[in-house]
Amino acid sequence: MTIALQDNVIRLIGSCPAEDGETLLQHLLTNPAAQIDWQGCESAHTTVIQVLLVSGRTVRGPAGGPFLERFIGPALARFNRQV
Amino acid sequence: MNEFMEQFLLESRELIVQAIDDLMALEAKPGDKESLDGAFRAFHTLKGAAGIVEFAAMARTLHAAEDILALLRSSTGAVSPNVLNECLACLDLTSRWLDAMQANGGTPPTAEADADEMIARLAGSMDIDESEKAVAAIPPGGDWLNRLQNAAGDQFFGTLTAVRLVPDPEAFFHGKDPISAIASLPKLLIVDLAPTDPAISLEAMNTFSCNLEILALTRAPIGEIREALHGFGDRAEICQLIPSQMPALDADHLARATAILEAQIGLLREEELGGLLGRLASAGRASANTLRYIGKSALAAEIEAASAVALAQGKAGPLITAIETALQREATSTQSTNTPTAQIAASRALRVDMDRIDALVRLTGELLVVKNTIGHLARKLQNHEGPEAVSSALHDQHARFDRLTAELQRAVLRIRVLPLRTVFRRFPRLVREIAGDVGKTVRLIIEGEGTEADATIVDALFEPLLHVLRNAVDHGIETSAGRELAAKPAMGTVIVRGRQDAENILIEIEDDGAGIDVDRIRTVAAARGIASEEALSAMPDAEAVDLIFSAGFSTAATVTGLSGRGVGMDSVRAAVGRLGGTAGVRSRRGIGTTVSLVLPFSLMMTRVMTVEAAGQAFGLPLDSVLETTIVSRSAIAPIGSGRAFVLRERTIPLINLAEALGLTCDEADRQSAKIVVVSTSGQIGGLEVDRLGERLDVMLKPMEGLLGGMRSVSGTTLLGDGRVLVVLDLQELFA
Amino acid sequence: MNGSSKKRILIIDDAALIRTYYRSALEVRGFIVEEALNGLEGLEKVLLQSFDLAIVDVNMPQMDGITFLLELRSKQLPVSGVPVLVISTEAGIQDLAAARRAGANYYLVKPIKQEVLAEYAAVFCGAPQ
Structure with a gap:
């Protein structure tokens, strides 16, 4: 299980595959107030990052994987500031 | 509209016409290489022009079209009509943008969206051509x-x-x-x-x-x-x-110098052997000059020496080594290179008729003869020959010398002279366009285009004349219906006439329109608070008409896109005033209006640097400005009753410009002081100012009226925005 | 810079607008400017007059900037040693490489601001501080 919902926190864990995009989307739609945490996330498929981007929500980090932390985190933050 | 915008519009339109011609020729003769090349070049040049005026949407649209034409150039097949249509549509769109810019002065707000759509269409036109549908082209990415x-x-x-x-x-x-x-x-x-x-x-x-x-x-x-x-x-x-x-590179001229030096090494390391000596010499010159520019003359001399060695040996090695050494030393150098940038005296190039140069050459020859004759006479005197003969010959030579210097003066003035034709010839097309835009038919008659004036004046006349012409067509000439009612020919006439009048140049712009409604001028002037109603009713008509030159005056009932740019006839008077001339107007109801500009034949310009102190702009004669610098306040020390600072181990007295002029200076708690270092009669001094401005060519007028007695002032001039610039006499200031 | 040592710059570009734009940038800084409409005309000018710098476009009719460079560098000194600044709309590294192979001293990309151009011209002409 690479996406877990617990205590109103959606955790991304390990390497999230393509199908996790849809799972994450469903979690977000059914739990509009849930927080997202990717501290345990090593890497994530584009489908997952696309959902994070569109959600506009802050992701609790730092991300587990260096690419996510260094490049994707700042990109999401920049996009959220613009919108 | 600035000069570039004006030229951009003119030239872009010409390029569009050329591109259309080539595309049409291509349609008639598919695969015609020459037409395709011509069209490609026109698109390419249009793109470049768009870049200059920073019209990004136009640049990327044309870039997309150019890409397609480039593809066609490299393929052998005939050009499909679909592609041609889209390229023509692209020109059409560009043309509409230009119209909008001409009317509003800025890039049209819809341009980005238009560009996206056009680029997609252009991309689409190629897709259909390809037998197998390729991957859809990438959507446009804008900036x-x-x-x-x-x-x-x-x-x-x-x-x-x-x-x-x-x-x-x-x-x-x-x-x-x-x-x-x-x-x-x-x-x-x-x-x-x-x-x-x-x-x-x-x-x-x-x-x-x-x-x-x-x-x-x-x-x-x-x-x-x-x-x-x-x-x-x-x-x-x-x-x-x-x-x-x-x-980032442009911000730092050291970084720029480094990049240029590195590029020279790159050039010298190229394996291509053709033109080796030229490469060596040019890289040597470029490197030495770059180092000289950043103040490293010693290194520059070393490069020049190495370049000579390299040229003699026909090998790049010695020069590469020298440039590398210079790069290292530049990098390790701790010496501050933060000196002010080079200041080069301004000059404007001028095309001069060969005949006029020949006249100078002839005069020079005659002057040499006079010089030789005087030398001969001097020797005669030394040899104690009869003073009567010498004295009479000397008298003759003096008369000849007198005539020659007068001729020389005239010949030199004539060098700076241009015919009015150089500005008049741009008007027929512009007037036709302006008339078309407001739905009138107007013919323009030009007279006296051979009249000559100082090149600076002729160049500066374009904008004010265009403005008067716009007004004449837009507000002066009636609509054809209105003209019919007044029993005038349907086509309006505007005459632009130039002639020399003693020491002056007279330019008249005459229209056969409705004339100026003086009563309306009075009403508007009263409403705008330009003068009191009593003063206005006592004012003779001729004087009231002159009010159109007042700042902020515009009587047009409807402000059209053409003339309604927030600039009135006041800008015309200001522009003419800057050249040392005057502007006047005569008008007869129902008969027409004549605007006349009187300008001096020649003018002498003074270069000034503008500064601000106590919120006012002042000009400093540029020939006495040595440099500008910023000094930390802690580095300014009181000396005697004044203050001084140290610049390159030299103590320089400092005065605050606002204080010296007796203006209130808000003793700012700024950390540093902006200082203009000036030299006046051999003395060097610093002037503290609030702001450093630009460099301008101005025509000085002597001070009149209230300001006439003001100390330390050498004259005044009008700035572009209508403010008066007071030009200071530095010698008096430091006295 | 005194009157006798004014630096001379040759602008080679087929677009009149660009030439005017460069010219006005350079003349206010005291340079003497000559113009040529293409490489061929540029070559004629450098053979007849001496220049401190040539500013050259790449894409031009009759003779392009690259051919101009190759021709220029193959002439006798001092003509062949005129520093050349190429300014082109093409921003690719291969365009830069082609210009350098042909003998360009530096490469800038259009559009270029007037102040920046004037600054580069001053650097290449070694305008003293």
Whole structure:
């Protein structure tokens, strides 16, 4: 299980595959107030990052994987500031 | 509208016509190489012009069209009508943009959206051509490089590769993970993400479809990046950015010098052997001059020596070594190079008729004869020959010398002279366009275009004359219906007439329109508070008509796109005034209006540097300005009753300009002082000012009236915005 | 810079607008400017007059900037030693490389601001501080 919902926190864990995009989307739609945490996330498929981007929500980090932390985190933050 | 905009519009229109001609020729004769080349070049030049006026939407639209024409040039097949149509549509769109710019002065607000659509159409036109439907072209990205630059901030320097990846929406089904592909790029600097549809929401999104625009910047060479993203085909736009595009470089002239020196090494290391001596000599000159520019004359001399050795040996080695040494020493040098930038005296080039140069040559010859004769007479005197003979000969020579100097003076003045034709000839086309825009028919008659005046005056006449002509066509000439009622020919007439009148040039712009409604002028002037009602009713008509030159006056009932640019006839009077001339107007109801400009034949300009003190602008004669500098307040020490600072181990007295002029200076708690270092009768002094301004050529007028008695002032001139610039006499200031 | 040592710059570009734009940038800084409409005309000018710098476009009719460079560098000194600044709309690294192979001393990308151009011209002409 690479996406877990617990205590109103959606955790991304390990390497999230393509199908996790849809799972994450469903979690977000059914739990509009849930927080997202990717501290345990090593890497994530584009489908997952696309959902994070569109959600506009802050992701609790730092991300587990260096690419996510260094490049994707700042990109999401920049996009959220613009919108 | 500035001079570039004016020329941009004129020239772009010509290019459009040329491109249309070539495209039509291509349609008649598909595959005609010459027409295709011509069209390509016209699009290319149009794109360049758009770049100059910073019209990004136009530049990228034309770039897209140019790309298509470039493809056609490299393919052998005939050009399909579809492609031609889209290219013509592209020119049509550009033409509409130009019209909008002419009318409003700025780039049209819809341009970006128009450009997106046009680029998509152009891309589409090629798709249909290809027998197998290729991967759909990448959607237009607008200014993605700029966005990337903003995101990258200060990482945006050096040689970079930029990527814009907009994966196919089906990418996930093809097993692709675009962001992972980006993650695997070497030397990644930054990634930027945006949904292709900015309005997308969680509720509406489809997680199985990829709708992302991914931008990335890396320091890896473009080849590596191309290879890494090969699988995305056309969906990945990859380009290499070369250092000169980096704004950081322009900010720092040391960095610029380094880049230029490195480029010379690059040039010298090229394996191509052709023209070796030329490469050596040019690289040597470029390197030495670059070093000289940053104040390293000793290093420059070393480069020159090495260059001579290299040329003698026919080998690049010695020069490369010398440049490398210079680069190292420059890098390790601790000496501050933060000296002010070079200041070069202004000059404007002028095309001069050969006959006039010949006249000077002839005069020079005659002067030489006089000089020789006087020398001969001097020797006679030395030899104690009869003083009567010498004295009479000397008298003759003096008369001849007198005549020659007068001729020389005239000949020199004539060199700076241009015929009015150089500005008049631009008007027929412009007047036709202006008339067309307001739905009138007007003929323009030009008289006396051979009249000559100082080149500076002739050049500066274009804007004010165009403004008067606009007014004449737009407000002076009636509509054809109105003219019919007044029993006038349907076509209006505007005459532009130039003639010399003693020492002056007289230019008249005469129209046979409705004339100026003086009562309306009085009403408007009263409403605008330009003069009191009593004063206005007591005012003779001729004087009231003159009020159109007052600031902020505009009587047009409807402000049209043409004349309604917020500039009135006051700008005409100001422009003419700056040249030392006057503007006047005569008008008869129902008969027409004549605006006359009287200008001096020649003028002497003074170069000044503007500064601000106590909120006012002052001019300093540029020939006494040595440099400008910024000095920390702690480095300014009181000396006796005054103050001084140290510049390059030299103590320089400092006065505050506002104080010295007896103006209230808000003793700011600024950390540093802006200082103009000036030299006056051999003395060097510093003037503290609030702001440093620009350099201007002005025509000085002596002080009159109240200001006439003001100390330390050498004259005044009008600034472009109508303010009076007081030019200071530095000698009096430091006395 | 005194009157006798004014630096001379040759602008080679087929677009009149660009030439005017460069000219006005350079003349206010005291340079003497000559113009040529293409490489061929540029070559004629450098053979007849001496220049401190040539500013050259790449894409031009009759003779392009690259051919101009190759021709220029193959002439006798001092003509062949005129420093050349190429300013082109093409921003690719391969365009830079082609210009350098042909003998360009530096490469800038259009559009270029007037102040920046004037600054580069001053650097190449070694305008003293």
